Amino acid sequence: MxxxxxxxxxxxxxxxxxxxxxxxxxxxxxxxxxxxxxxxxxxxxxxxxxxxxxxxxxxxxxxxxxxxxxxxxxxxxxxxxxxxxxxxLEAPSLDRPERWSMRMPQLELNGSGSGQTSTMRRRRSRRPEPPPPPPTGPTRSPAAGFAVLVMAVLLGITLLLSGCVRIEADLDLRGPDRLALTWDVRSTQQRPLPWQEQFERDLQRDVPGLKIEQTSPGRQQISSRVASSHELAQQMAAVVAVAGRAAGVSLPAPTLKLEERNWLLGVQQHVQLMVDLSDLPEIPGLDVHLSLNHGQVERTALSGTTTEVSWQGWRWNPLGLGGVVILMLLISSMVLQVVRRKLGFGFPELPS
CATH class of the missing domain: 1.25.40 (Serine Threonine Protein Phosphatase 5, Tetratricopeptide repeat)
Known part of the structure; x- marks a missing residue:
């Protein structure tokens, strides 16, 4: 009150x-x-x-x-x-099964006023009831095998709940030794799974520098900042470790290699990403996709296998292109001066 x-x-x-x-x-x-x-x-x-x-x-x-x-x-x-x-008060009432209720047997009174049930009369005509079974002894604690069985069942349930999810990882090359990684984790049930909630909490605690957004129910978009290949490889290993720990499995760190050759006018890049899922058991509903440069190269990572994604291309260098343009303009100016002198105009003079 x-x-x-x-x-x-x-x-x-x-x-x-x-x-x-x-x-x-x-x-x-x-x-x-x-x-x-x-x-x-x-x-x-x-x-x-x-x-x-x-x-x-x-x-x-x-x-x-x-x-x-x-x-x-x-x-x-x-x-x-x-x-x-x-x-x-407004909750619907449930019908109670008849076996939950105990009914008293009906008494049949005789002329003397005493009564006995029909069950008692039937028991008199039968043989005496057998003795009760012997006691089973004191209750003992479960054996070690029972604990192992419970742990296996819980692990199986965790893996099953960790499934029914689609994971897309896209590696984007922004420039010479400048990369960014985007994870798209999507639940097929249109609602967040317990694994996703645990995964997000662990990422916020253990892996700094990530941007986590809830774009729709059951969908998470995780983005990293633009970093070097070495820094991004370390961050990717931390994310994979957190994902495996949330699902109750141990996953090896992925391998990221970037080779570059600078030719002044541009940079020749060769990037290679390798994900090892050989120790991951078969999880129903789990779908993992890897892509480079917004889908230019795509691969599907399967449980129990090792998946490799590679891309090789050319990226123009703005500074190198600017230097070549300036050099071409200087050469053109010198050629024009030589032609002018040969035509008899002499060197350029200032107006008098």
Whole structure:
């Protein structure tokens, strides 16, 4: 009750409700309810006690009607209590199986007034009941094999829940020794899996420098900043380790190699990404895709295999191209000066 309800003397009514005398509790509460309407400070607390008494007497209709009125009162605490009681009262009743109830056998009275059940008469005509079975002894703790079995079942459930997910990893080459990695983790059930929630919490704690976004229900987009191949390889190994730990398996770190040759005008790049899933058991619903440069090269990584993705290409160097253009302009200027002198115009002169 709130502080305003304490002004009324409700101790006698509360004591009646505590000992199960709901009729006396209602007799004490009804006159007070007439004096204090629902919009008064004491009204909601009184009616909450009346709901308890009506529930004890089985008058659910009155209790439901009063709960609906209390669900619109100004007191937030009483309003929440009324909504909870309303949910309990409006819950559908379940049929109780007949075997859950115990029925007393019917007694047949004879002329002398004594009675005996039909079961007792049948037992007299039968042989005596066999002795009870011997005791099984004291309860013993489970053996070590039981614990191993439980751990295997829990691991299987974890792996199963870790499945039903599609993982896409895209490696983007932004420049000479400048790379970025994007992970797209998507649940096929259109809702976050327990593995995804644990994976996100571990990433935020153990792997700094990642941007994690929830693009849709059950879909996570994890992006890294642009870094060198060495830094990105370390970050990728940390992400794979966290993913394996969240699924309850141990995964080796992937291998990232980048070879570059600078030819002044551009850079020749050869990138190679290798993911080892040979120790990963077969997980139903798990789909892992690897791609380079937004899908220029794509591979599907399968459980129990090693997948390699490689790409080789050319990237122009803006500084080298600018230097070549300047050199060509200088050569053109010198050629024009030589042609001018041969035509008899001499060297360029300033105006007099």
């Amino acid at each position: 709130s502080e305003q309800d304490s002004e009324l003397d409700l101790s006698e009514a509360e004591a009646a409700l505590e000992r199960g005398d709901y009729g006396q509790g209602l007799e004490l509460l009804l006159p007070l309810a007439e004096q204090h309407p629902l919009n008064s400070p004491e009204g909601p607390g009184l009616r909450l006690l009346m709901i308890t008494a009506w529930m004890g007497q089985g008058q659910d209709d009155k209790a439901i009607a009063t709960c609906r009125l209390l669900s619109r009162c100004r007191d937030h605490k009483l309003r929440q209590q009324a909504k909870q009681l309303l949910g309990v």
